[in-house]
Every structure is written in structure tokens, then in C-alpha cells.
Amino acid sequence: MNYLSPSILSADFSRLGEQVKALDQAGAQYVHIDVMDGSFVPSISLGLPVISSIRPCTERIFDVHLMIEEPGRYVKEFAMAGADLITVHAEACRHLDRTVTAVRELGKKVGVALNPATDLSCLNYILPELDMVLLMTVNPGFGGQKFIPYTMEKIRALRRMVERRGLSTDIEVDGGVTLQNVEEVLLAGANVIVAGSAVFQGNLAENVSAFLEKMWR
Numbered sequence: 001m002n003y004l005s006p007s008i009l010s011a012d013f014s015r016l017g018e019q020v021k022a023l024d025q026a027g028a029q030y031v032h033i034d035v036m037d038g039s040f041v042p043s044i045s046l047g048l049p050v051i052s053s054i055r056p057c058t059e060r061i062f063d064v065h066l067m068i069e070e071p072g073r074y075v076k077e078f079a080m081a082g083a084d085l086i087t088v089h090a091e092a093c094r095h096l097d098r099t100v101t102a103v104r105e106l107g108k109k110v111g112v113a114l115n116p117a118t119d120l121s122c123l124n125y126i127l128p129e130l131d132m133v134l135l136m137t138v139n140p141g142f143g144g145q146k147f148i149p150y151t152m153e154k155i156r157a158l159r160r161m162v163e164r165r166g167l168s169t170d171i172e173v174d175g176g177v178t179l180q181n182v183e184e185v186l187l188a189g190a191n192v193i194v195a196g197s198a199v200f201q202g203n204l205a206e207n208v209s210a211f212l213e214k215m216w217r
Ligand code: DX5
Pocket: 007, 008, 009, 010, 032, 034, 065, 138, 139, 140, 141, 142, 143, 144, 145, 174, 175, 176, 177, 194, 195, 196, 197, 198
């Protein structure tokens, strides 16, 4: 099953609640929420109070992407604020297993994110514990960047790894996904598609429908 996870990093924050409702009505299954701490990545985006205040706007899956150092310090707070799926960066966790286990014990789904240049081999032991792997296809920190071409092969390699091991791990692709390249990204093996600028630039409802049309499966 394929899922669309529009990234609210590209939303108009003055009308955030309204836009989250519009994503839901347009049929997007997830809401991708990018949390940045100004240390793991250069930007600072939004945090716990924003997540709590948009939680009543929709029952869709809150897909929280933590681009913060040592996210294990905060997973409980993000779970309480309304996250359904919590994704942490392998590069930001000194004790990745401990952090993954902490998310599972909170009863939430757990994902691990990898920066473009991080090798898939770091997933070797942890993969069976994960609901999802998020592959960054731009350097994290900003919306509206260009898809890094070599990451396409990385998506294929991860799909092979998941299948070889008989797992059903979701593969989320984040960064530079557009209506032009989404089919190639799906074909490479992704099944959760993040799109920020490509959803919020222009007509949100039309963009969501256009993505869903290409993702139908
Ligand atoms: C980047 C974030 C992305 C970002 C994607 O660090 O993790 O989720 O919002 O934006 P686009 O789709 O515009 O590349």
C-alpha cells in the first residue's frame, strides 16, 4: 500500500490548522511533521506545542520526523503531543536500539531516517525492529531542494534488503519528490512519499489528488 505524507514544513503557518484539514479532505493519509533543532540540522522549525495544537484537526497519521540530536530525550513528549509514527535519525542517536525500543514501548510506530550519504549497512541489525525506514533524498534542513540522483539506487537497494529478509518495512522517501519523479521513486521501491513544496505550491487539493492518482495501488 502506498501512502502520501505531505510535509507541513511548506505550509502557511498562519493557517496551519486549516491546511492540515485540507490535506485530510484531499485524501492524504499521513501528515509529515519536520522537527528541527538548529543543531542536527541548520534550521529550527516547530515543536511540541504546534503538534498538540493541530492534533484535533485530523485523525490522519502524524508522521513525526525528528531532525534533532539525541531524540531519545524527547520521544515520550512527542508521543504525548500526538505523534503516531516517530522517526529518528541513525546519525543523531548514540544508542539507536535504546531509542527505537523506547518508541515501541510507548506504543507508537517507529522509523529510522538516514541522510543521503549514510550507508544502509547501519540498518543491518535494527531493521526487523522498525516499522519504517526514511531515506533522505536531499540533505535535511530545508524544503524545496533538488532530489540527489544517487539516492535512487539507494531506494532500490533498501527495497531489495527488505524483501530478501522477508520483512514488510515501509520505505519512506523524503526530499525533492515532485509529480515529475514520484513514479520513478515508487518504482524504485518507496511506498511512503513525502512531498512539501510540491504539495503546498499552487493548489493544495489539486496537488494531493495528482499525487494520489500517480500513487494508486
Ligand atoms: C527536509 C525535510 C522534508 C522537507 C521536504 O529536511 O525533512 O520533509 O519538508 O520538502 P520538499 O518536498 O519540498 O523537498
